[in-house]
Amino acid sequence: MNEVIRPGADNPPLAQNQAQEGPELSVIVPTFNERDNVTVLYRRLEATLANVAWEVVFVDDNSPDGTWDVVRELAQKDSRVRCVRRIGRRGLSGACIEGILASSAPFVAVIDADLQHDETQLPKMLLLLASDQADLVVGSRYIEGYKTEGFNKQRAGASALATELARKALRVEIADPMSGFFMIRRDRFEQLAPKLSVHGFKILLDVVASSNGTLRAVEIPYTFGERQHGESKLDSMVALDFLGLVLAKFTNDAVSLRFVLFAMVGGIGLVVHLTTLFIALQIFKAPFAEAQAAGALVAMTGNFILNNFLTYRDQRLKGFGLLRGLIAFYIVCSVGLLANVGVAFSVYDQEPIWWLAGLAGALMGVVWNYAMSGLFVWRKK
Numbered sequence: 001m002n003e004v005i006r007p008g009a010d011n012p013p014l015a016q017n018q019a020q021e022g023p024e025l026s027v028i029v030p031t032f033n034e035r036d037n038v039t040v041l042y043r044r045l046e047a048t049l050a051n052v053a054w055e056v057v058f059v060d061d062n063s064p065d066g067t068w069d070v071v072r073e074l075a076q077k078d079s080r081v082r083c084v085r086r087i088g089r090r091g092l093s094g095a096c097i098e099g100i101l102a103s104s105a106p107f108v109a110v111i112d113a114d115l116q117h118d119e120t121q122l123p124k125m126l127l128l129l130a131s132d133q134a135d136l137v138v139g140s141r142y143i144e145g146y147k148t149e150g151f152n153k154q155r156a157g158a159s160a161l162a163t164e165l166a167r168k169a170l171r172v173e174i175a176d177p178m179s180g181f182f183m184i185r186r187d188r189f190e191q192l193a194p195k196l197s198v199h200g201f202k203i204l205l206d207v208v209a210s211s212n213g214t215l216r217a218v219e220i221p222y223t224f225g226e227r228q229h230g231e232s233k234l235d236s237m238v239a240l241d242f243l244g245l246v247l248a249k250f251t252n253d254a255v256s257l258r259f260v261l262f263a264m265v266g267g268i269g270l271v272v273h274l275t276t277l278f279i280a281l282q283i284f285k286a287p288f289a290e291a292q293a294a295g296a297l298v299a300m301t302g303n304f305i306l307n308n309f310l311t312y313r314d315q316r317l318k319g320f321g322l323l324r325g326l327i328a329f330y331i332v333c334s335v336g337l338l339a340n341v342g343v344a345f346s347v348y349d350q351e352p353i354w355w356l357a358g359l360a361g362a363l364m365g366v367v368w369n370y371a372m373s374g375l376f377v378w379r380k381k
């Protein structure tokens with residue numbers, strides 16, 4: 001039979017019930033389908049941070065493999081472990097931001113769950129921050145002493161190009177602004193948090209670009225290892241996503257990252273439209289009206305798919321919702337086209353400059369389509 005144990009002469013109250021001092025370091029780990037990695041990472045953190053008061057916050061976007069369940073089990077045994085399970089949301093940057101804001105230590109680190117980052121660098125990173133030699137320490141794959149194991153050649157090339165672009169366009173001075181492994185002072189992060197985009201993957205780039213050069217950053221090299229279990233979630237959309245972030249930051253956040261992505265997809269749609277029109281006219285010898293209609297239909301469908309994969313990937317439509325969304329998107333875009341032509345006409349009427357009128361119409365169209373898509377196609381649940 002189970003006995004209820006009460007504190008008393010024989011059973012003094014458990015020391016664990018008493019408040020203890022808070023941690024000095026909060027480690028934030030974004031996870032999506034990392035069931036087989038989280039326990040290993042936890043053990044490694046425990047080993048490497050033996051002399052530090054630390055806590056770890058896993059931020060899991062309701063992984064189908066039940067990662068959150070494994071984390072809860074760990075948390076039951078060790079109160080330094082916590083789990084934020086997010087439902088109905090997706091996104092690496094958003095998960096990191098939420099995890100940082102849900103923790104309390106004066107220093108916070110972000111590290112991937114898949115063991116590709118070298119957690120043994122954490123004490124060194126902490127020392128640099130705690131001794132006030134830096135506000136931000138980045139685990140860098142690009143400086144001397146850096147090696148890559150888990151990086152294929154193509155990806156390394158694309159990553160180097162993207163890094164160059166970010167450095168030029170945003171005057172971001174650090175060598176590896178794409179890194180997902182860094183540690184930062186909490187007070188500095190909390191200052192910047194309202195400026196950060198929750199969409200996208202590149203939280204560090206966002207932090208550095210938003211700080212306008214006010215962060216004292218130090219980089220330390222580490223070996224980017226092989227992924228242990230599961231697979232990478234960063235697909236080919238990452239490149240477009242990245243371009244969007246650079247553009248959004250370039251406008252000093254006058255427009256949101258989502259709008260930039262939507263407009264980029266619109267630009268791609270224009271190319272698709274013209275290509276279809278050309279093929280229909282030249283190869284299929286279709287009459288102009290039919291060819292133009294085909295171009296519009298193909299472009300709208302393509303835009304819908306791209307937006308669903310990129311711009312609104314955190315609210316991706318599936319199954320029947322996909323069909324409903326497509327039809328709503330056709331309607332939204334058709335009205336948008338009317339608005340586009342209307343505005344272009346009235347501008348042309350006042351100022352007969354063809355490109356100005358065209359541009360004004362296109363701008364009207366994309367703003368309309370964006371606003372209405374948010375209301376009727378990818379509605380927030």
Ligand code: GDD
Pocket residue numbers: 029030031032033034059060061090091092095111112113114116159178179180181201202231232233234
């Ligand atoms: N909560 C949450 N939500 N976590 C996510 C999501 C998401 O939507 N997508 C990915 N993650 C988690 C993964 O579970 C993993 O712990 C970490 O974020 C990195 O994801 P990977 O899928 O392993 O990314 P990667 O290895 O391809 O990319 C790495 O290198 C990039 C630089 O090229 C990461 O370190 C990136 O942060 C880094 O930018």
Ligand code: MN
Pocket residue numbers: 112114116227232
């Ligand atoms: Mn990875």
